[in-house]
Amino acid sequence: MTISESGRKQYRVKTYARRESRITPAQKKALTELLSLYELPLTDSPIRVSEVFPGTSRFAIEIGFGDGETLVHRAQQNKTTAYLGIEVYRPGVGKCLLRLHKNNVKNVRVSTNDARDVLLQQVPSNAVNEFIILFPDPWPKVRHRKRRLVNSEFVELCVDRLAIGGTILIVTDSSNYAHQVLEILEKNPNLDSMTPGQDAVGVQDKLRQTRYARKASQSGSQVFELLYTRSAYLSARNH
Numbered sequence: 001m002t003i004s005e006s007g008r009k010q011y012r013v014k015t016y017a018r019r020e021s022r023i024t025p026a027q028k029k030a031l032t033e034l035l036s037l038y039e040l041p042l043t044d045s046p047i048r049v050s051e052v053f054p055g056t057s058r059f060a061i062e063i064g065f066g067d068g069e070t071l072v073h074r075a076q077q078n079k080t081t082a083y084l085g086i087e088v089y090r091p092g093v094g095k096c097l098l099r100l101h102k103n104n105v106k107n108v109r110v111s112t113n114d115a116r117d118v119l120l121q122q123v124p125s126n127a128v129n130e131f132i133i134l135f136p137d138p139w140p141k142v143r144h145r146k147r148r149l150v151n152s153e154f155v156e157l158c159v160d161r162l163a164i165g166g167t168i169l170i171v172t173d174s175s176n177y178a179h180q181v182l183e184i185l186e187k188n189p190n191l192d193s194m195t196p197g198q199d200a201v202g203v204q205d206k207l208r209q210t211r212y213a214r215k216a217s218q219s220g221s222q223v224f225e226l227l228y229t230r231s232a233y234l235s236a237r238n239h
């Protein structure tokens, strides 16, 4: 598969429900006053990670970070890791900015663009040590499943951007989605499973607690954690 400008058009189906909704005055103010301090604006050229995040030695990307609870927590725990958080939902971005500012976090940049564009245009190949995707929108109705973010093309793109030994973590409480993703990950010749069992691992450490993780836990849903690493062996890659 070649990911090209024309390839971009193939996935213009929206993977998110909305970008805007009720926004609090504080979130609005944060977007106006703080976004420029943390934002990675969308451009057409790959970033130089060491220039965007001086003093860091690892590069992690969280996609669909919601209100940034886990993103900010992780960044505070791992100060030499560069974190790029990508989220299109503006009230969530506003909340994340407030957290970043309050905690004086320096190693996070935020993109408010579609993660697929950011990965395609701005993230270099072999650059990412960690992808984190927590509770991607499950799109449970059969007719909406084409809107799921994690599909084969998206996984292929992530794998290309992963450094050797880099990991991709996908957590969901949708059994159907988990099995769909599992099949895609298992088929990818450049990924090795780090998940002990085929199904849920259910390790709920603090870093993975998010609004949706709490919802899943309150409703007693099973949580599926899929963790894969990019192997050193390179099968034919088309990028």
Ligand SMILES: C[S@@+](CC[C@H](N)C(=O)[O-])C[C@H]1O[C@@H](n2cnc3c(N)ncnc32)[C@H](O)[C@@H]1O
Pocket (backbone or CB within 6 Å): 015, 016, 017, 018, 063, 064, 065, 066, 067, 086, 087, 088, 089, 092, 113, 114, 115, 116, 133, 134, 135, 136, 137, 138, 149, 210, 211, 212, 213
């Ligand atoms: C179900 S929410 C989960 C939020 C958070 N990770 C959590 O666990 O609470 C999924 C999030 O992914 C975001 N999202 C969906 N598609 C996206 C895309 N293509 N690029 C960036 N964010 C996206 C949505 O806006 C939404 O906030």
